[in-house]
Amino acid sequence: MATDRVLVPIEQSVTLRRTVAYAVDSVRESDGAAELHFVAAVTDDDQTPTGRAAIEDAESLLDRIRAWVHEDGGESIPIETAVVGTDRYLFSPRDYADRLAEYADEHAIDRAIIDPEYRPGASAPMLRPIEHRLEEHGLTYEEAPVSPATRRDQFVTAGGASRFLTLFLISFGFYLVLGDPTYWFDLVTGTVSGLIVAITLSHVTFPSAPTASRSPIRTLRFFVLYVPYLLFEIVKSNILIAAVILRPSMPIEPRLTRVRMTIPGGLPLTALANSITLTPGTLTVRADDQDLIVHALIPETREGLFEGSLERAVRFVFYGRAGARIPSPEERGDAELLRGEDS
Known part of the structure; x- marks a missing residue:
């Protein structure tokens, strides 16, 4: 048979x-x-x-x-x-x-x-x-006629009101930063856009419900400290890339680099991945758990990833000084191993 x-x-x-x-x-x-x-x-x-x-x-x-x-x-x-x-x-x-x-x-x-x-x-x-x-x-x-037992739990979670309100305020605030907070049309369209984002994404954006004690502190760190620092890194990277482009030999070395971040998934890792993408010369291509695949245009930007300055700044925003003291990829000894995997 x-x-x-x-x-x-x-x-x-x-x-x-x-x-x-x-x-x-x-x-x-x-x-x-x-x-x-x-x-x-x-x-x-x-x-x-x-x-x-x-x-x-x-x-x-x-x-x-x-x-x-x-x-x-x-x-x-x-x-x-x-x-x-x-x-x-x-x-x-x-x-x-x-x-x-x-x-x-x-x-x-x-x-x-x-x-x-x-x-x-x-x-x-x-x-x-x-x-x-x-x-x-x-x-x-x-x-296979099977279904995930936890799927319903992923969408029906505690803290729904705080997730909704937090995401609405973030979306509404970001909209006004791009628009005019004194113009009635931007206020109305910002409110509508914020509601749409909050209704559709509040149940999946935050791994845990935002709390009244931590969220204001994180928001303050983000806008007062992190945003100016990120703008500084963007300007610095712009100068580096411009200098390379203006040189007749144009010494670029485009490579894909894997960088292992000591940051949990979810919002912190998303913030870091997007910050890297906003910085000229680097582009986050993929995120695998705590590993980011980043396309780096020149060696200086690639080495900056291993130095972990942006990673440390994101950890400070979400976890305070204790998070900022965690060693960078260079200090952990990951950099030498990961440099050998560049392609």
């Missing part, structure tokens, strides 16, 4: 654990021999600064999946795990789907179970590209 081989593409998601359990149950209930193939698609590490770390993360996740299969009573079910895609650069969802389909062809796999939250690489959903590509390769497709 032919073996029923099932492909399960994986990456970390809120529904992965349930998808694994569903795959085990699906195979256990099938007639005859069955085999599960859990496969992580990771792009070529020579092309991306975070490639090596992504491969290690995928291997660690596959180890956890083996343990989950055992917990779900799948000890008797043969499983195979693999990391694919490291031999090429995967960019679009179609690229990932093609590599997974190639693996299926190589191992005579006839069907696939897909995690509904599977979004490899970028944030683009994989459902439609996978469906089309697997059909072309003669595989049947099934989306």
Whole structure:
């Protein structure tokens, strides 16, 4: 009797654990021999600064999946795990789907179970590209009928009023900074814009509800200290870039650089990433947890990232003096390691 081989593409998601359990149950209930193939698609590490770390993360996740299969009573079910895609650069969802389909062809796999939250690489959903590509390769497709148990909790959270009011005031204030606070039209349109932003984004903007004790202090630090400092860094970077452009040899060295920040995700990391982008000569391309992928035009701007002055300033805004005393990437010893990963 032919073996029923099932492909399960994986990456970390809120529904992965349930998808694994569903795959085990699906195979256990099938007639005859069955085999599960859990496969992580990771792009070529020579092309991306975070490639090596992504491969290690995928291997660690596959180890956890083996343990989950055992917990779900799948000890008797043969499983195979693999990391694919490291031999090429995967960019679009179609690229990932093609590599997974190639693996299926190589191992005579006839069907696939897909995690509904599977979004490899970028944030683009994989459902439609996978469906089309697997059909072309003669595989049947099934989306695991699972849902994240915490999704409702992410949207129904405590502190809703404070989140709404804080985001409205921030949006309204920023609008007036760009406009004229003495003109009635700007006041009306600013109010409408602030309400729209607060209604649509207040439940996802703040990881925790703003408090009356900390928020005013952070706001004061941001406008009185951080904004002038950021403007100074922007002017300084403008001068550096202008000097390079005006030189006949134009000695630019554009590179992608990974910088590991000691800043939690959410609003603090977003503020830092946008500050780096506002500074001429640097552009934040991607954020992976506490790692930022930054395109730096000249060595001076790249070294400034490792010195961590902007990072330290953002930590001061959100966490005070204790946060500012945390060592920079240069002081932590990360800089030498990360310099070797520049591309």
